[in-house]
Amino acid sequence: MAEPIVGSQLGAVSPPESYFKKIRKICDKYNIVLIVDEVMTGFGRTGKDFGIEHFGITPDIMTFGKGVSAGYAPLAGMVVHDRIVDSLIQNGKGKFVHGSTYSGSPVSVAAGLSVLTIYERENIVAKVQVVGDYLKEQLLALKKRSPIIFDVRGEGLLLGIELAADGEKGTPIKSEIHASERINSIAMELGAVFYPGSGSINGCLGDHLLITPPLTVTTDEIDEMIRILENSLQIFIKELKEEKVYEGAK
Missing domain, CATH: 3.40.640.10 (Type I PLP-dependent aspartate aminotransferase-like (Major domain))
Known part of the structure; x- marks a missing residue:
């Protein structure tokens, strides 16, 4: 199964x-x-x-x-x-x-x-292919701009990003930081909801966000979602620096 x-x-x-x-x-x-x-x-x-x-x-x-x-x-x-x-x-x-x-x-x-x-x-499945490709393109572009995104993966509108202390090396963020939950909490305050997960590396380490907007999502809504996600990542990194626990790429 x-x-x-x-x-x-x-x-x-x-x-x-x-x-x-x-x-x-x-x-x-x-x-x-x-x-x-x-x-x-x-x-x-x-x-x-x-x-x-x-x-x-x-x-x-x-x-x-x-x-x-x-x-x-x-x-x-x-x-x-x-x-x-x-x-x-x-x-x-x-x-x-x-x-x-x-x-x-x-x-x-x-x-x-x-x-x-x-x-x-409404030919929803075909539309998902189009907006799914667009969302993945925007996430890959965001990965280039963010020092804590290590991977972008998935198909259609079932996509995910893997978070890391160093987005180039994939060094996992310390589990006690609760990265995915904290980023999602920040995003919710800004107007978007993601699906946080952790423990995918060894049961403890490894953080990711599942990104699964409605099948009827538009490209404009995707742009807004990416904007909120990027702001959330930036706020999270700033918080870690203030807490003096940020060990990732500068």
């Missing part, structure tokens, strides 16, 4: 291009079910209908949520390959017995159907 692109835990890290092809071969060889978690990456977030499409394989099961209803109602589900369904039919009563208290809510399903209709009508 895996995310196509690791979201909150690593800050939009994509695997090597051949990774999932090799995993698919291993699963086929040993008859292992391959489950792909599309809760964060599905329904256009990465510029594809589903994140796994970037890697050219078909999973056995996909789980999904979030984007399927655009957050207007709680809705999640899964897509199951025919070969698994056929097995249930051939080797049992053809039923997958499961359920939960609020499953099958007509309100949530109606919201999801409306959202998917709008995605198709």
